[in-house]
Amino acid sequence: MVKGDSTDGEEADTFTMPFRPNRAQRRFISRLWHRNIILKARQLGFTTLIAILWLDHALFNADQRCGIIAHDREAAEAIFRDKVKYAYENLPEEIRDRFPLARDSAVELLFAHNNSSVRVATSMRSGTIHRLHVSELGKISARFPHKAKEVMTGSIPAVPTTGILVIESTAEGANGEFYHLSQRAEALHYTHKKLSPRDYRFHFYAWWQEPNYRMDAGLVHVTREQHDYFDQVEVEMQCTIDLEQRAWYVATQEADFPGAPERMWQEYPSTPAEAFQQSSAGRYYAKAMVALTKRGGITSVPELDLPVYTFWDIGRADGTAIWFMQSLRGEDRFINYYEEHEEDLRHYVRHLQDLGYVFGAHFLPHDANHKRLGDTNRSTKQQLQALMPGQKFTVVPRITELQTGVNLVRKHLRGAWFDREACAFGLERLRGYSKKFSRALNKFIDEPDKSNGCTEGADALRQWAQAKESGLFNPNDDGYGARAEPEEEEDAPDWRA
Template identity: 45%
Template sequence: MKFAYTNMPPELRDSMPLLRESAKELLFAHNNSAIRVATSMRGGTIHRLHISEMGKIARKYPAKATEIVTGALPAVPANGVATIESTAEGTEGEFFDIAQRAENMAKAGVKAGPGQFKFHFFPWFMDPGYVANPRKVKISAKQHEYFDKLEIEVDQPISMRQRAWYVLKMENDFSGDQQKMFQEMPSTPKEAWSRSTEGTYLTPQLDLARRQGRIGNVPYMPGLPVHTFWDIGAGDGTGIWLMQQHGLASRFIRYIEDWGKGYSHYVNELRRTGFVFGQMYLPHDATQTRQLETKIGAPLDMLQDLAPDWSWQIVPRVHDFQAGIEILRNRFSEAWIDEEGCKEGIQHLSLYRKKFNTRLGQFIDEPEKQDGHSEAADAIRQWAQGFTPSLIPATGGNRRSGGRKRTRSTGMTA
């Protein structure tokens, strides 16, 4: 801002002398107005507010994004102007919520009114400078197929020079990573919202499952028992995957979750399905004493009291969290997931990621537990770590496994 002010025509600059200047503010003497740069703008009246890279702020520093929404935006009066520009960073967070509302209004043909944002999207091919010599770039048949589909979608031709630039940019700047290209140089809003794979645990496994058709219509198969895999939170969320084993395929037909509910709620939800249940797999800490709804005890004890006719199994604990993630990744090729019945679970798995250390400015090898996505991942890990089709015990009766140390085929101990 100081550079722009300094390089204005002298007569214009002289009519607006500075009273005070610093790294964060230019205060003008002629009318006491100011231009400020800050990470928070709470308080006062801001007639022109520009917010940069809010998508990245919302993903890595959600508390700061909340401060912008609750502090900075309300400081703009009805006759003021607020603009937000950013690279999109997935389908969650304050920036996505604001932009999604504006985009939905635009799609519906609704004109933005006072206090509402108007959606603007600028694809890479709008820039006339984004061209390259096609004779010096090898464009594959698959890449041409992408551009041909894009032409139909945006109703605009994508020239050979534009195609060459895109391929060259992706190969040189992003090492051929299409996902990074979607994030930084999107062709459509849908691509822009495509979640960055940085810090995620299961994105490659989910992408492969979709390509292989293992996420789609996976219906309930009458005659096969339904096994369940639980993550039971200590006072927070509980997630349950419902699965039928058919040959070598683990068919996940439904996902159930909720927060702040007692175990009786989940037992009732499962009974309402009318399914015939096989084994109920619980995490290792289900045997640990904790404060329950009205008493102190182990979750397993309470669940056995609520459903004595079900067979409960305790999944042994692996030696560390990362080992459990690797087991899940390795077994994910066995999973077939119903897209409708497990919609929330699939979304949680796609957003399950490492914790971001704001001090170090990088992801660390710990799961993020505060965003509501860990329950689904922890629940499906019980399947990967504890379910072996050939070792399914007979159904019925009240069984309790895992009460004493045993060695599994993996060599790990409970």
């Protein structure tokens, strides 16, 4: 028994019901391989399916370790409570009597009769994992890249070739571990090559494959342009999308994702490529990034025997981003990017020291001069100076209008170069930096959308453009790139508040 609803796809009032795989789940079971990548639309129930499969495997096979990795602690607790433990507790009593628990914690069921277990957590590194499900790796890659790296280097290698690994997610932009794994798996799929136990089998489940994603066509107006889109999908995917399906898609987009077509592509993709597609609407640097790419500004940028300058954004909540740049004959050459969340300044200082660079200067956002109430009662700049004695820290003055800073970034990007690998995540942040969409006004407003995690990376690069424009950054002077700071002025209104 599982906690279910009255439909296979849509969310509804929940109740206890026998688990019966839906169409997408049955198709997945029939194609299950040692290594599996699932790119999918929302609400198809794959986490429920895999939790049931893992529980079944643990109950009937001795000394097995089955795990599910979630993108955060809250999701892990919900999956364990509502998928794993709920299913076990709703087994018939006579079955539970035969399969008693040796341990029942908040994250793991360990069975007394055979020493097998099912565990849900945000990471798994110790020992062999015979069955592993990584849920929403796209989200993990976008929001917590260090966790994604840990999954790739620690958790996945723990699954033997005789085991089963399932990586499942909706898309979260054309970068990160999930994107690269999906691209590789899809490419293998189209070669029709016989897969080895270490190759990933590609599974794609579009919204139009879910029978419940339909509604009365008489209730929704579908434009000629929208019909053309559906016709194109039919040709590309060799499928049929009827009027009721088209009505559901249009109604869902207008209700849930107005003005944000990329969100619809991401959550309800029609094709694999569309899942990672991004709209340029509302994006601050869409044209600038296209121009940067066309002129070859994203390339292999070698690290030179020159000072390295850093440009920071220190988030008010939990995110900090740092760009690393060298200057050669007037060229600004970005050689690295780093972003982390929920860490204090000591973490970032350790990271800088581990890189082994010789630093010229560090450029901080305007509020780095503000003293912060707490244990130290010191400003961010003062704390960094104490952690990195002898280093030069320059605070970039505040601008009164965000658009001024955006225009400066666009201007100076024309002479900048970025390493395609070391800066890939930062470049993705620049591409994703966008305006907030107002549902009330039905348009984008001139305010950054902080919900997608791109503001820190974009704001850090803006410190570079503002420092260049104001003359604070000059790599040819005796100050290793940083001129004396102007006297601090009274704060202007904060457009980020």
